[in-house]
Amino acid sequence: MASQEPQPFHWRYPELDDRDLQIRGRTLFSIVVLVAFILLITLLFIYARWVCRLRLLLSASSDLPHAPPSQPQPQPPQGLHPSTINSFPIILHNSSTMKTVDDSECCICLGIFQNEDKVKVLPKCHHCYHSDCVDRWLTAHSSCPLCRSSLRADSPV
Known part of the structure; x- marks a missing residue:
């Protein structure tokens, strides 16, 4: 009995084995473009949130008294001696x-x-x-x- 060969795997439910489901040509291209578009929009949204948070942090840190001024303050006009x-x-x-x-x-x-x-x-x-x-x-x-x-x-x- 040890010399018995393994049996090939067969589906027990033949109704799940759909050989007519094939994705080709325009359908495959459309799916790839749609997934790429969704991925691109998601990455742009994540980048925009990162930039907004960075600007918020920089503006909050510039309000602190120890932060150097972003532009030199104009000197008040001085009179004559x-x-x-x-x-x-x-x-x-x-x-x-x-x-x-x-x-x-x-x-x-x-x-x-x-x-x-x-x-x-x-x-x-x-x-x-x-x-x-x-x-x-x-x-x-x-x-x-x-x-x-x-x-x-x-x-x-």
């Missing part, structure tokens, strides 16, 4: 010498010049202001309040 401000000429206002409307009003405080007011004349543009008004302005800015021409010594006229 006090010695430069004091070098500008001061005149006493006289309504008979000031002929134009521009020369009769301080554009900083909008006050009208009275006789004997101390008026400072800016050298490059010759605009006039109350001495106290323009001194405060020039400690924070380096330009004329009216025409914005630079009053720095190294700037062109």
Whole structure:
């Protein structure tokens, strides 16, 4: 009995053995394209989620105080040196010498010049202001309040 040859495997249920099920040509190509498309869309979705999470983490870490700034912060405008401000000429206002409307009003405080007011004349543009008004302005800015021409010594006229 040991010399008995093994029997080949046969289905016990012949109704499950469908020899007519064959995938060829266009059907096979369509299935492969559909599976590849679904795989591609899935990979793109996973990549998009990864990029969004990375951006969220980077923006959250930039809000921390120890994180370096992404762009250099602009320096606040600096005014003129006090010695430069004091070098500008001061005149006493006289309504008979000031002929134009521009020369009769301080554009900083909008006050009208009275006789004997101390008026400072800016050298490059010759605009006039109350001495106290323009001194405060020039400690924070380096330009004329009216025409914005630079009053720095190294700037062109």
